[in-house]
Amino acid sequence: xxxxxxxxxxxxxxxxxxxxxxxxxxxxxxxxxxxxxxxxxxxxxxxxxxxxxxxxxxxxxxxxxxxxxxxxxxxxxxxxxxxxxxxxxxxxxxxxxxxxxxxxxxxxxx
Amino acid sequence: xxxxxxxxxxxxxxxxxxxxxxxxxxxxxxxxxxxxxxxxxxxxxxxxxxxxxxxxxxxxxxxxxxxxxxxxxxxxxxxxxxxxxxxxxxxxxxxxxxxxxxxxxxxxxx
Numbered sequence: 001x002x003x004x005x006x007x008x009x010x011x012x013x014x015x016x017x018x019x020x021x022x023x024x025x026x027x028x029x030x031x032x033x034x035x036x037x038x039x040x041x042x043x044x045x046x047x048x049x050x051x052x053x054x055x056x057x058x059x060x061x062x063x064x065x066x067x068x069x070x071x072x073x074x075x076x077x078x079x080x081x082x083x084x085x086x087x088x089x090x091x092x093x094x095x096x097x098x099x100x101x102x103x104x105x106x107x108x109x110x
Numbered sequence: 111x112x113x114x115x116x117x118x119x120x121x122x123x124x125x126x127x128x129x130x131x132x133x134x135x136x137x138x139x140x141x142x143x144x145x146x147x148x149x150x151x152x153x154x155x156x157x158x159x160x161x162x163x164x165x166x167x168x169x170x171x172x173x174x175x176x177x178x179x180x181x182x183x184x185x186x187x188x189x190x191x192x193x194x195x196x197x198x199x200x201x202x203x204x205x206x207x208x209x210x211x212x213x214x215x216x217x218x219x220x
Contacts, residue, residue, distance in 0.1 A: 100155075
């Protein structure tokens with residue numbers, strides 16, 4: 001069974017601060033996606049990374065895919081209240097379904 | 111294009127009853143994935159349908175079942191409901207870049 005562990009599970013920071021959340025697995029994955037979910041809604045895709053060592057930027061969000069293809073990180077610069085939500089990583093381990101991580105619940109305090 | 115639609119939005123059932131949840135994928139998409147999300151945490155894979163066939167199944171008991179219709183819409187059935195089946199049930203339509211989720215059906219078993 002492939003597992004994806006995210007850390008921290010909960011994070012509460014002040015507006016304007018920077019933060020990083022992590023996604024780790026003991027198995028290699030072929031691709032990884034990050035989603036953000038707000039209360040009462042389904043997760044929304046933020047980015048897909050497929051190449052080891054790949055870095056993608058989406059405005060204030062920077063996503064990195066580890067060289068060994070077993071980990072990923074999401075860094076947010078100058079967090080804003082609109083960044084509040086549940087952040088989920090999801091990996092494809094080659095079995096044609098996404099395995100989701102345990103989630104990081106982020107709260108940005110104005 | 112229209113997104114993924116799920117119905118009903120909320121469903122309240124009594125323990126032992128059956129629940130039927132419905133999903134329509136993005137037009138032209140043939141795959142539908144079902145996930146269970148309990149307590150606002152990570153998503154657990156339930157079922158994958160493609161071209162009318164069940165392609166993969168998660169680690170759930172047989173009372174969780176479903177089907178996919180010729181128009182690629184899908185139904186998830188949960189028989190003999192138990193209290194721990196209370197959760198948000200999410201349906202996703204898949205493309206090469208990632209999943210698009212519906213807003214989910216909140217099932218409450220009392």
